[in-house]
Amino acid sequence: MAGKPDLDVIVVGAGFAGLYMLHRSRGAGFRTRVFEAGDGVGGTWYWNRYPGARCDVESMEYSYSFSNELQQEWEWTERYAGQPEILRYANHVAERFDLRRGITFNTRVTGAVFDENENRWLVTTDSGESVSSPFLVMATGCLSSTNLPDFEGRDSFLGETYHTGRWPHQGVDFTGKRVGIIGTGSSAIQAIPVIAAEAKHLTVFQRTPNYSIPAHNKPLDSAAVQEIKAEYPEFRADNLRMHAGFGSRVHHNDAPALSDDADDREANYAARWRHGGFTFLGAYNDLLRSREANETAAEFVRQRIRETVDDPKVAELLCPDNVIGCKRPCLDTGYFETYNRANVELVDARKRGIERITPNGVVAGGRQFEFDCIVFATGFDAMTGALLGVDVRGRDGVTLKQAWDAGPRTYLGLCTVGFPNLFLVTGPGSPSVLTNMIVAIEQHVDWITDCLRDLRREGCGTIEATRQAQDDWVEHVNTVAGLTLYPTCNSWYLGKNIPGKPQVFMPLIGFPPYAQMCAEVAANGYRGFDLG
Numbered sequence: 349m350a351g352k353p354d355l356d357v358i359v360v361g362a363g364f365a366g367l368y369m370l371h372r373s374r375g376a377g378f379r380t381r382v383f384e385a386g387d388g389v390g391g392t393w394y395w396n397r398y399p400g401a402r403c404d405v406e407s408m409e410y411s412y413s414f415s416n417e418l419q420q421e422w423e424w425t426e427r428y429a430g431q432p433e434i435l436r437y438a439n440h441v442a443e444r445f446d447l448r449r450g451i452t453f454n455t456r457v458t459g460a461v462f463d464e465n466e467n468r469w470l471v472t473t474d475s476g477e478s479v480s481s482p483f484l485v486m487a488t489g490c491l492s493s494t495n496l497p498d499f500e501g502r503d504s505f506l507g508e509t510y511h512t513g514r515w516p517h518q519g520v521d522f523t524g525k526r527v528g529i530i531g532t533g534s535s536a537i538q539a540i541p542v543i544a545a546e547a548k549h550l551t552v553f554q555r556t557p558n559y560s561i562p563a564h565n566k567p568l569d570s571a572a573v574q575e576i577k578a579e580y581p582e583f584r585a586d587n588l589r590m591h592a593g594f595g596s597r598v599h600h601n602d603a604p605a606l607s608d609d610a611d612d613r614e615a616n617y618a619a620r621w622r623h624g625g626f627t628f629l630g631a632y633n634d635l636l637r638s639r640e641a642n643e644t645a646a647e648f649v650r651q652r653i654r655e656t657v658d659d660p661k662v663a664e665l666l667c668p669d670n671v672i673g674c675k676r677p678c679l680d681t682g683y684f685e686t687y688n689r690a691n692v693e694l695v696d697a698r699k700r701g702i703e704r705i706t707p708n709g710v711v712a713g714g715r716q717f718e719f720d721c722i723v724f725a726t727g728f729d730a731m732t733g734a735l736l737g738v739d740v741r742g743r744d745g746v747t748l749k750q751a752w753d754a755g756p757r758t759y760l761g762l763c764t765v766g767f768p769n770l771f772l773v774t775g776p777g778s779p780s781v782l783t784n785m786i787v788a789i790e791q792h793v794d795w796i797t798d799c800l801r802d803l804r805r806e807g808c809g810t811i812e813a814t815r816q817a818q819d820d821w822v823e824h825v826n827t828v829a830g831l832t833l834y835p836t837c838n839s840w841y842l843g844k845n846i847p848g849k850p851q852v853f854m855p856l857i858g859f860p861p862y863a864q865m866c867a868e869v870a871a872n873g874y875r876g877f878d879l880g
């Protein structure tokens with residue numbers, strides 16, 4: 349006998365998921381400890397301090413709903429909160445709920461082995477510590493493992509290099525510098541206008557052009573805020589109902605795009621464009637189901653690009669030709685306008701890619717560019733990167749890497765066969781990245797905590813998904829994705845941004861029915877799970 353485990357619950361990660369997990373788990377009387385690789389809380393908002401970093405879900409929504417006192421007392425200042433404000437919020441939550449004493453910072457979890465005799469996880473860290481607990485919750489984040497492509501000569505560059513997802517805490521002064529930025533995803537689209545305004549010259553290397561919708565960020569109107577706060581619970585409930593794909597309060601028009609004539613359609617798109625944000629993609633109910641419908645929205649955006657960018661060649665280069673919305677949509681503040689600046693150049697890296705990095709710069713499109721700094725805005729090994737970054741070993745010593753060799757397989761995105769008592773917050777197979785993630789996090793953490801209480805009450809020591817339930821779930825996730833245009837792009841949803849990664853559509857489309865299913869599974873004695 350190995351004696352009593354050190355803890356009841358171990359949580360990995362102190363972003364919004366880990367913080368809330370600690371709060372709920374501790375509140376339910378479980379001895380809980382969090383390990384966090386960074387030296388502070390906030391996860392995404394701790395690491396991604398690049399210029400322009402900002403939320404694309406409105407701030408009154410992108411915040412916890414679990415405490416009415418918290419949501420009443422916190423004052424957001426802008427329609428879309430900037431990274432520093434969100435990080436202040438995460439720190440405020442940590443202070444307010446006395447969470448810090450439960451977190452061990454600067455400590456990366458490196459391994460987790462399930463002891464089948466004792467029904468407990470043995471977790472090891474890079475500081476040499478080993479701790480045991482029956483339950484392990486991975487709150488490691490969907491977008492926390494950075495992707496730094498293995499460009500030829502990458503480490504030979506003599507200037508400064510930065511990745512948007514690991515930005516220096518002291519900030520970077522680009523004044524007077526020649527800067528190259530690789531990537532045109534959400535991070536780059538936010539960073540480019542800000543860096544361009546500061547740097548001597550900015551060269552943007554674009555492999556795939558991206559659609560972007562204006563955010564129309566602005567200071568929050570205090571009367572409107574008070575109105576929401578007066579009915580915050582109703583506002584949150586309403587959000588859940590409206591939560592149909594892009595993660596925020598989108599006014600969805602329940603009509604197909606071709607049911608309007610061209611003028612009405614144009615007017616609908618234009619009104620939503622003026623409003624800003626994801627509302628644009630709620631213009632019609634079939635934008636992500638019908639290519640013909642999608643093309644009407646895509647062409648509207650291309651026209652805005654052509655209208656905005658002075659040089660027609662540059663404008664064409666910026667016009668995407670894929671389905672709009674099948675990659676995570678971007679919101680911007682002055683992105684396309686930035687290409688009218690004399691100190692900004694767009695380089696097409698589609699055909700030949702980034703050929704190599706040299707001591708002085710980058711070779712792409714057959715040309716040599718010289719830089720003082722290179723910014724990698726090359727994204728993340730999304731959804732599975734951080735999970736597989738830990739050497740997780742379940743029954744019979746099988747590693748999570750082996751179990752997910754052909755792509756992640758889960759039941760409800762919460763658990764995976766062969767790894768008893770292991771919970772994933774916003775894991776693959778759950779709506780996660782296709783939602784306002786704080787909503788998804790709260791739903792998962794509440795479900796996990798309720799499950800832990802139920803197990804305790806019933807005297808159960810283990811919970812594990814059945815293979816049948818998992819197989820059915822994976823099929824369900826694929827079937828739902830197959831009804832849409834989502835799988836048609838080279839997106840990180842499919843793992844296509846990482847060479848060699850199995851290509852599986854990882855998130856589940858549709859949050860409200862999903863949350864309902866999770867509740868029903870629990871209410872039906874944890875249907876699809878073996879309890880031991």
Ligand code: FAD
Pocket residue numbers: 360361362363364365366383384385386390391392393394396401402403404405410455456457458487488489490491492535595734737738773774783784785786789
């Ligand atoms: P994270 O915030 O990623 O936290 C995970 C934590 O786990 C990190 O701190 C990491 O250091 C830690 N960790 C990982 N592995 C280990 C380990 N082995 N040992 C110890 N610690 C570990 N979502 C939205 O809904 N709306 C938005 O507008 C939005 N904007 C975003 C902007 C950016 C730039 C990025 C990158 C993501 C954005 N997201 C957005 C997604 C965002 O990740 C989530 O909203 C949310 O912050 C995730 O919280 P989390 O706690 O699940 O994960």
Ligand code: NAP
Pocket residue numbers: 402403404405491497512530531532533534535536538554555556676678679697701702725726727728781838840845
């Ligand atoms: P991303 O969307 O994956 O974009 C990465 C960019 O780097 C893409 O343009 C990609 O080109 C390019 N790239 C990657 N590898 C390359 C290579 N080998 N050669 C040339 N180009 C390469 O990453 P991200 O911009 O960091 O965003 C990731 C996610 O984080 C977003 O989708 C979103 O969910 C979240 N996010 C949200 C916000 C927000 O507004 N709130 C801001 C930032 C991030 P290809 O397209 O050709 O692959």
